[in-house]
Amino acid sequence: MARVICIGLGPGDPDLMSVRAHRLLAGARIVAYFRKAGRPGQARRMVEGLIPEDAEEWPMEYPVTTEIPLGDPAYNAALAPFYADWAARLAAAPHDVIVLCEGDPFFYGSFMHLHSRLPRDQVEVVPGIPGMAGCWTATGQPITWGDDVLTVLPATLPQAELARRIRDTDALVAMKIGRNLPRLRAALAEAGRLQDAWLVEHGTMPAERVRPLAGVEGPVPYFSIVLVHGRGRRP
Incomplete structure (x- = not known):
């Protein structure tokens, strides 16, 4: 019986992919x-030049992405049969x-929707460095200290x-x-943390960009993460 093996590709830089x-x-x-x-796909771009020339490529094209709001019943109605198929x-x-899966397959990865539909004895998951780890490393600051x-x-x-969850965390x-982004900015400001927030775009990739969120105007790329560093106990 053939296996389905999902490999986590890490945060973006191919050098950060695991040996396995x-x-x-x-x-x-x-x-x-x-x-x-109509798009090549971020995971596919990350492994450009690494796929064997004689390998078959099976692009799995989403029937919908951002065209329908997540809360609209039509969103799940379109995606459920796609994942089942x-x-x-x-x-x-x-x-x-x-x-292929960006980051780690079990951390906000689309593969989890296939995993839940596949026979457990036929599937294997290879973990990867989550994208957020590449992003906080790009800031040059630890994300947590001590008991944060x-x-x-x-x-x-x-x-x-x-805003509630931002206030309640370190x-x-x-x-x-x-x-x-506008809603997140407003929530950070409401919680008094906007000036502490950093925006990292395309972490570990050639187009990586790190800047304070407070000064950012306009749209941001899909592969963006906002960070607020902890200030906890230190020796």
Whole structure:
């Protein structure tokens, strides 16, 4: 029985991929990856030049991305059959399938929706460095000290909920920024932490950019993370 092996690619720089992930990719006969229709896909870009020339590529194109709000029932109605169909296709593959995933597959990764639909004895997951680790390293500052509590939250939450959680934590990682940036900025300001926040775009990638969030105007790339560093106990 062929296996479905999802490899975490790490935060973006191919050099930060694990040795195991690289070894599996180098020997792949089928490589699958998510992408938006008409786009190459970020995971595929990260491994450019690393996929064997004779390997088959199976792009899994989302039927919808940001065109429908997450809370709209039509969003799940479109994605549920998409994941079910691809889980069945991967499970029936003639050879092992290597599925690419940015960061770590079990940390906000799309692969988890396939994993929940695949037979457990047929699937394997290779962890990767989460994108947030590459981003806080890019700032040149530790994200936590001593007894700091770190909160990771999606910027898709309502503003009041964002502000509450920001107030209640020492250090912060905010993901899924995109069009949610104005709401996140307002929540940070409400919690009195806007001046402490950093925006990291394309962490560890060639287009990496690090700057204080307070001075950022306009849209930001999808691969952006907002950080607030802890200030905890130190010797």
